[in-house]
Amino acid sequence: MSTKAAPDATRRSETARRAILTAAIDLVGEVGYPKLSIEGIAHAAGVGKQTIYRWWPSKGALLFDAFLAFAGEGEAAALPDTGDLAADLKVVLRATVDELENPRYDRAMRAMHVEIVNDHLLAAEYLSRLDGPMRELKKTRLRSAQRAGQLAEDVDLEVAVDMLFGPVLNRWLHRTGPLTHEYVDQVVDMALSGLAPRP
Amino acid sequence: MSTKAAPDATRRSETARRAILTAAIDLVGEVGYPKLSIEGIAHAAGVGKQTIYRWWPSKGALLFDAFLAFAGEGEAAALPDTGDLAADLKVVLRATVDELENPRYDRAMRAMHVEIVNDHLLAAEYLSRLDGPMRELKKTRLRSAQRAGQLAEDVDLEVAVDMLFGPVLNRWLHRTGPLTHEYVDQVVDMALSGLAPRP
Structure with missing residues (x-):
């Protein structure tokens, strides 16, 4: 059973990650960078703040990852x-x-x-x-x-x-x-x- | 006498014009474009608002003239x-x-x-x-x-x-x-x- 749990968790993580990146792109366009907050992104993405802080140290870091993902669709290495x-x-x-x-x-x-x-x-x-x-x-x-x-x-x-x-x-x-x-x-x-x- | 008055007026105008352009450059750098006002520039340049409105239709127009003057020192045609x-x-x-x-x-x-x-x-x-x-x-x-x-x-x-x-x-x-x-x-x-x- 535990061999199935890992891929599920990975898939859930990936879904959350994509929701966060999308929310960051949309929110910065709406409110501008100074008013962009980790709380706002977490709320829009439907995740907890801690989930975001686990993966990114700052809103800048998150945002640049979001642009990379958006531009490359995650595949342009x-x-x-x-x-x-x-x-x-x-x-x-x-x-x-x-x-x-x-x-x-x-x-x-x-x-x-x-x-x-x-x-x-x-x-x-x-x-x-x-x-x-x-x-x-x-x-x-x-x-x-x-x-x-x-x-x-x-x-x-x-x-x-x-x-x-x-x-x-x-x-x-x-x-x-x-x-x-x-x-x-x-x-x-x-x-x-x-x-x-x-x- | 009137033949002397004209050059004096021209010189005074040119002095005022230069003071206005300099004030515009300095003020926009200090307060940013949204807070830049004709009143503020007039105050800093020591001229009346009407003097500015006589020469420029908007703060944008004034500012771009100021950049042209600054970049070219008025001589780079x-x-x-x-x-x-x-x-x-x-x-x-x-x-x-x-x-x-x-x-x-x-x-x-x-x-x-x-x-x-x-x-x-x-x-x-x-x-x-x-x-x-x-x-x-x-x-x-x-x-x-x-x-x-x-x-x-x-x-x-x-x-x-x-x-x-x-x-x-x-x-x-x-x-x-x-x-x-x-x-x-x-x-x-x-x-x-x-x-x-x-x-």
Whole structure:
């Protein structure tokens, strides 16, 4: 009998975990980061506060996990690698654009970004828990492209990530232009081939 | 006598205008955009409210003028054009980095950007009064580079501006890395030559 209990408990835990992550995304979009509380999330998710504290040390940590789960649907441990760097980057960036079209995600992400602009500690947590891990996945894909001869050997990967993924973030955050698939395709093509004339 | 009165009045107007712009920058950094008021700016600048309303229709309009004046010191009607695109872009971006090191400017810009993320109307005003005019100056410089054969003919200038100027804005806003002259030099060189290997 005890051999059956373990999977049930695991399933119940996973259900609770998903409910908490979903509640965190929805609540931060509704009330903003300063008013987001572990109590509020526990209430919305139908779990006890202690359940949340057992898994996350702070509301920031919980929220960044929620974004990771939302963005990756829990399965994106790597960027696609078909061998065609431009095509793979376009797939990823088009998916990002589609995500940002989702009002729930848009609201939650804006609530978080507003806070990061002024809160040094949250910015550091963003860096270590969300931006950092995502950046590693991107750099892994770019390293593979370097080995395949599709990316110049001497390219600084930190700067490359900023050039490829920054424009979409900016355009979304500051509403400086339409966020379309065409736009991200242009960013990828221009970043790869460069702005200077090719000989 | 009246021939002397006009220049005096002009000088007094210019002094008042500068006091108002400076007060707007300082106040928004102190109290944030929602609490910024024309009354508060008038008080800090030592002028009457009517003086401000005569020149600006809203606190947003005044603030964007203040940023333009602060960034350009009132004289930057164009980007430098020495004939060397990479060098000129580096000069401009290094100056941007230096500006953002100024705590007064940093605080004021953060206060504004936080608000733009959530306020559609302010975002539109930002676009038409600050981002738009600056973008035109940048595109004019890039067009000149196209004529000089330093920028590919088929490059979309909107995307080019995003790629060249976006990374610094992002890195500053989200504190994802150190904002240095070396960083902006790398951005310019990589954007011009591209990430793909040159044949």
